Amino acid sequence: MAVQKSIPIVDLSAFCTEGKTESRLESARALYQSCHDLGFVQILGHGVDTELLREAFDWSEKLYSLSHDDKMKAPHPDGPVPHRGYSHPGLEKVYSEAEGNSKDAIETDGDSLRQVKDFKESYEIGSEENSAQQNIWLPEEVLPGFRSFMTDFFWELDRAARRILEAVSLALGLTEVEKGHLFDLHSGHNNQLRLLHYPPIPTEKLRRQVVARMPAHCDWSTFTMLFQDDCGGLEFEDPNNPGSFVPAAPTTGALALNIGDMLQRFSNDVFLSASHRVTLPPQAASTNHMHEAVTRQRFSIPYFVAPDADKTVSCFSSCVNDEHPMKFEPVSFAEYGASISRYQYKRKATAAV
Numbered sequence: 001m002a003v004q005k006s007i008p009i010v011d012l013s014a015f016c017t018e019g020k021t022e023s024r025l026e027s028a029r030a031l032y033q034s035c036h037d038l039g040f041v042q043i044l045g046h047g048v049d050t051e052l053l054r055e056a057f058d059w060s061e062k063l064y065s066l067s068h069d070d071k072m073k074a075p076h077p078d079g080p081v082p083h084r085g086y087s088h089p090g091l092e093k094v095y096s097e098a099e100g101n102s103k104d105a106i107e108t109d110g111d112s113l114r115q116v117k118d119f120k121e122s123y124e125i126g127s128e129e130n131s132a133q134q135n136i137w138l139p140e141e142v143l144p145g146f147r148s149f150m151t152d153f154f155w156e157l158d159r160a161a162r163r164i165l166e167a168v169s170l171a172l173g174l175t176e177v178e179k180g181h182l183f184d185l186h187s188g189h190n191n192q193l194r195l196l197h198y199p200p201i202p203t204e205k206l207r208r209q210v211v212a213r214m215p216a217h218c219d220w221s222t223f224t225m226l227f228q229d230d231c232g233g234l235e236f237e238d239p240n241n242p243g244s245f246v247p248a249a250p251t252t253g254a255l256a257l258n259i260g261d262m263l264q265r266f267s268n269d270v271f272l273s274a275s276h277r278v279t280l281p282p283q284a285a286s287t288n289h290m291h292e293a294v295t296r297q298r299f300s301i302p303y304f305v306a307p308d309a310d311k312t313v314s315c316f317s318s319c320v321n322d323e324h325p326m327k328f329e330p331v332s333f334a335e336y337g338a339s340i341s342r343y344q345y346k347r348k349a350t351a352a353v
């Protein structure tokens, strides 16, 4: 019988200001191992305050307790860009790169991907100074204080992202010049904060895939820092055993870190972009009036750390040699993202499921 893998935990507290070189090296080695073998890892010592995180989840609960009409006062526009504001259940469709490139998807302008809808709602937030993707806020009186909290929280998460970028640079053995370049490419203004809510749903519907929570996909960012509540259901694909998924059970104080397509490119395949999905949580919560088992609702907060849109992403020389020639052509993040996400939103939006 195959042994069920568990997700390694790496503590990055050595990357705070007074961290010792020896402890940094040790954490970087552990980070290297997981990102190289699996493309994902759990991170402790990330530096995001527990109380602040609790507040962020409270705001998310308040947001999703609003009426549909109130949430629709900040509607996600048709099409994938800007990726901002509120997406009602069924609006956004997540898919893998292979599904997006399939003949069916191309011929139907993405409609074939929508046969199984994603039963989740989300709210996307970016930097207030990103002019290409401007934020879409609820009117202040609908959720007073939300905008101000999220604007600060966005930059608090960027601080933790920098600690991870520092650890990644050491893990990959980048030169000081390359590390400087990596930081230059990541001003933070193209990061994205996402508040996700998966409403309760009959277990059978998920099991029979009449609807999905979030199908398997890779993120196209550099990496994603993910905070989740205690519901469960997030899983990562084992790259050594394709098709087999490992649960990322919520771990107190840890964030789940997954490598995205950009870091796979920067590192010339040394770090793997991790395929992941959200599916049935381990336990059914209750039964509904039809006596069907119903899964718990789930809240998660991913923070996508991405290069600035117009900058070029190419492999670092430190990751290229005779044995490992350059595998990826340089690409701008904006072009890459546009091609990967072209069917995520219909050009003309449809009604809620």
Ligand SMILES: O=C(O)CCC(=O)C(=O)O
Pocket: 194, 196, 214, 219, 226, 228, 234, 276, 277, 278, 300, 301, 302
């Ligand atoms: O909700 C989660 O745990 C995963 C979210 C995710 O993978 C995404 O938004 O790309």
Ligand SMILES: [Fe+2]
Pocket: 217, 218, 219, 224, 276
């Ligand atoms: Fe994802």
